[in-house]
Each structure stands twice: as C-alpha cells, then as structure tokens.
Amino acid sequence: MALFSFPATADASVISFFSNIFSDEDIKQEVLLAETNSQNISLLQAVPNSDPNAAKGGGDITIVEDEALLSETGPSGTAADIEEGSSDGMISTYIAQKGDSISSIAKMFNVSAGTIEWANDLKSGSYIKEGQTLIILPISGVKYTVKSGDSIKKIVAKYKGDLEEVLQYNNLNADSSLAVGDTIIIPNGRIEPTAASPKGSNKKIRGANSPSYAGYYIRPIEGGRKSQGLHGYNGVDLAAPTGTPIYASASGMILITKNYGWNGGYGQYVVMEHPNKTQTVYGHMSKNISYQGQYVAQGDIIGYVGSTGRSTGPHLHFEVRGAKNPF
Numbered sequence: 001m002a003l004f005s006f007p008a009t010a011d012a013s014v015i016s017f018f019s020n021i022f023s024d025e026d027i028k029q030e031v032l033l034a035e036t037n038s039q040n041i042s043l044l045q046a047v048p049n050s051d052p053n054a055a056k057g058g059g060d061i062t063i064v065e066d067e068a069l070l071s072e073t074g075p076s077g078t079a080a081d082i083e084e085g086s087s088d089g090m091i092s093t094y095i096a097q098k099g100d101s102i103s104s105i106a107k108m109f110n111v112s113a114g115t116i117e118w119a120n121d122l123k124s125g126s127y128i129k130e131g132q133t134l135i136i137l138p139i140s141g142v143k144y145t146v147k148s149g150d151s152i153k154k155i156v157a158k159y160k161g162d163l164e165e166v167l168q169y170n171n172l173n174a175d176s177s178l179a180v181g182d183t184i185i186i187p188n189g190r191i192e193p194t195a196a197s198p199k200g201s202n203k204k205i206r207g208a209n210s211p212s213y214a215g216y217y218i219r220p221i222e223g224g225r226k227s228q229g230l231h232g233y234n235g236v237d238l239a240a241p242t243g244t245p246i247y248a249s250a251s252g253m254i255l256i257t258k259n260y261g262w263n264g265g266y267g268q269y270v271v272m273e274h275p276n277k278t279q280t281v282y283g284h285m286s287k288n289i290s291y292q293g294q295y296v297a298q299g300d301i302i303g304y305v306g307s308t309g310r311s312t313g314p315h316l317h318f319e320v321r322g323a324k325n326p327f
Helices: 024-029 102-108 113-119 152-158 163-169
Strands: 003-005 016-018 062-065 092-095 133-136 141-145 183-187 225-231 235-239 245-247 252-258 268-273 279-288 301-305 315-321
Touching (some): 102 113, 113 133, 113 163, 152 163, 152 183, 163 183, 245 279, 252 279
Antiparallel strands (some): 016 092, 062 141, 092 133, 245 301, 268 279, 279 315
C-alpha cells in the first residue's frame, strides 16, 4: 500500500510521498491520504556484540536523539536527567520529486544532508533523480565540538563510535585535519556516565516500553543462540552459521530491502511492515531474496544469515519496532 503524506516541515507547495504498509486489507483495497510526522522516524542502530548500555552524559557534547539536539544536561545538572526524544521507531521511504536535491530533502525533513547521504550510501553532492527512492533516517549519536589536540581517532574512541561510519557521515578521510571549533557527528556514539543521579540509571532500550503482542512473532531463525540481548533499538543478536535461512517473523509487506552497502552498519538488511502497524528489521544478511512491495507470509524465507555491515561474526540482528521484542 502506498501512503502519501506531507512532511511536517515542508512548505505548502512541496509534496512528499511515503511508502508505508499497514494491513492486508489496506494493501489490497485502498490508498489513504494521511499525515505523517517525519519527527517520528528513528535511525537503525546496528551495534556489534559489545556492551551497548553506556549511559549518556553531559560535558561539552550534545546528544542527538530523534532529530533534535537535546540540552547537554538535565534540570538537575546530571546526565541522567536527559530524556530521549519520543519516537514510534517507524521507518519510511521518500520518492524524489522534480527539482529535489539532497539539501532540499534534508531541510524538508529537518535532518542533515549527511544523514540522507549516510543512510542511502550516497556521496556528498550526489545528484538525486526524479522517482528515486530514498530512506529517511534521523541520526542518533553524539555531536562533538573539536578542541585543541583532538584527532578523529581519539574522538571516535572516546565516544565508542565506528571510524568508518564517522568518516563517511562527516565526509572525511582518515588523514583529514580537524580545526578547533569544527563539529562532527559520531553516529551511534555513546557517552560514559559522568555523574550519579538520585533518579538512578539512564540505561534504556529504545522501544522497551512498547506494547506486547504475545504469540504474534515467531523466532526468525531455527537453532542458533542469542549472542546479545536487547540493545540499540529493541534489537537482539541471534548467532548462527552463514547461510542459515531467515524467516519472516510475522506476515506483512517488505518496506525496505538493501542488497549492498554499509547501510549504517546493518549491511544487507530488510525491513518488514505488519498488519498491526509494527515493523521488524533483519540485519547483517549474507543474501536477501525479497523485493520492496512484496507480501510475505509468516515463516517465508526472506534471506540468509551473514556478517555484512558492522558485525563481528555471522548472526542475525533482529529488531521489533512498535512492540516489545519477544526474543
């Protein structure tokens, strides 16, 4: 089902087209005109098998969550007072219109041009063709202001980022020099705790407070083992040999399928949208055999386990967006 909507930040004369899928009946019977808020789109946050739960802290950096730059400290002056921006975690696509550019689309959705380039494996200044489908993914991470003596590698290490991601997102290379006062984004960057708070830990799994749909999802692989529990955006890692079949966890429509590229660390991945208005994400595939717009029944094979993207070994990174992850 194609869903057409106006971005929240677009001028009245600008029309944006989204491809969203809601239910079997919707897919078969109707096209709806609906209001979609681009502020509610969340970044895919793939992380390797490592501790993902470092708390967010203040200092002279700013957390970037759900498109908005949050204040460096909360009302009590501690990192634990920082609240995550609200988000339903849904992912959408945008079909480029005549005259669109990366910068104009970025302005339309209140994200940076780098976010669009990074999410779609585009080079800086790439030409956008009319009809081209783009993934619009707000970035989460750390925005850092460069100081005397800083280097890219030191900054990336400090905030637990990935060097390749940082270089690609900021249009830099490993030998680039940084000027004092420059700002760079560390996608998926994390900040070590800097102060205790009476409110307790700020460790959160995004999506953990979502509704539960008992029995709705099946385990997306047979066998294997859970190599990492809930982390990132409500995701788990299920280790299995390369080539292990990956099954659709619930019936629905293929919203996004990527057969190449880094893709924010997810490598080859698939996003499905289900009749209950949730989405499932399948990352690090060695191969996916689905196509955008395809209806898939629960249990159908959509791809195979691999180690593409930001991965330390063959496994499936599986997320549920809009509901609790039962695995």
